[in-house]
Amino acid sequence: MKYKRILLKLSGESLMGEKQYGIDNERVKQYAEDIKAVHDKGLEIAIVIGGGNIFRGLSAEKSGMDRAQADYMGMLATVINSMALQDALEKVGLKTRLLTAIKMEQICEPFIRRRAVRHLEKGRIVIFGAGTGNPYFTTDSAAALRAIEIKADAVLKGTRVDGIYTADPEKDPNATKYTEISFKEVYDKGLNVMDMTAFTLCEENKVPIIVFDMNKHGNFMKIAIGEPIGTLVR
Numbered sequence: 049m050k051y052k053r054i055l056l057k058l059s060g061e062s063l064m065g066e067k068q069y070g071i072d073n074e075r076v077k078q079y080a081e082d083i084k085a086v087h088d089k090g091l092e093i094a095i096v097i098g099g100g101n102i103f104r105g106l107s108a109e110k111s112g113m114d115r116a117q118a119d120y121m122g123m124l125a126t127v128i129n130s131m132a133l134q135d136a137l138e139k140v141g142l143k144t145r146l147l148t149a150i151k152m153e154q155i156c157e158p159f160i161r162r163r164a165v166r167h168l169e170k171g172r173i174v175i176f177g178a179g180t181g182n183p184y185f186t187t188d189s190a191a192a193l194r195a196i197e198i199k200a201d202a203v204l205k206g207t208r209v210d211g212i213y214t215a216d217p218e219k220d221p222n223a224t225k226y227t228e229i230s231f232k233e234v235y236d237k238g239l240n241v242m243d244m245t246a247f248t249l250c251e252e253n254k255v256p257i258i259v260f261d262m263n264k265h266g267n268f269m270k271i272a273i274g275e276p277i278g279t280l281v282r
């Protein structure tokens with residue numbers, strides 16, 4: 049395996065599958081199988097999931113809601129997604145722990161860094177829920193922050209596009225994909241990889257980011273063994 053410990057970031061939207069809202073169980077099941085295959089090879093895996101398939105703070109603010117209030121709702125949405133993935137992971141036989149940045153004693157453990165690391169060492173999949181626990185942040189930032197805290201070798205951002213392109217491939221037929229790109233080039237070219245807070249955190253702490261298509265069965269394994277699919281930012 050190319051890595052020992054990674055942080056996988058999944059957007060909330062990716063859990064929707066073909067649906068317009070909520071969670072597609074088939075999609076979650078497919079993710080769980082892909083994650084198990086990689087875990088079985090000995091990789092330590094921590095996961096951060098977004099909440100955009102259920103609730104997004106920024107969108108709610110646009111329709112008149114208080115931003116902080118809406119952001120807390122968004123963080124709760126990530127816990128719902130985390131629990132769905134936790135269930136699917138346990139169904140395929142993995143041991144898991146859900147640790148949240150907002151305490152919810154009846155359903156998960158509070159986030160304690162040392163405990164998270166211990167779970168990983170013991171071969172449990174760790175899911176970090178409720179983002180950073182702070183409004184005005186995103187789950188991309190939570191992914192970057194947790195990756196640094198647990199000393200992950202990389203942030204793997206699973207999306208529905210297969211990497212970073214010179215332009216939007218859905219709009220520009222001449223757009224080409226980068227196999228590798230530096231943090232500086234991403235800034236200089238104004239490309240969108242993660243939000244700036246997350247991106248800067250990764251850059252300053254030298255955590256590479258890999259953007260890849262998680263919806264293609266087997267891609268996660270390819271990344272884990274070091275095949276050059278997706279785009280590597282370092």
Ligand code: UDP
Pocket residue numbers: 058059060061097098099100101103104105106118119120121122123125126178179180181182183184185186187188189190
């Ligand atoms: N959120 C937040 N602080 C965090 C992480 C998330 O306030 O540290 C809120 C924010 O409102 C965001 C929502 O939770 O819109 C869902 O997260 P995100 O938009 O990052 O999910 P994704 O786009 O990955 O589905």
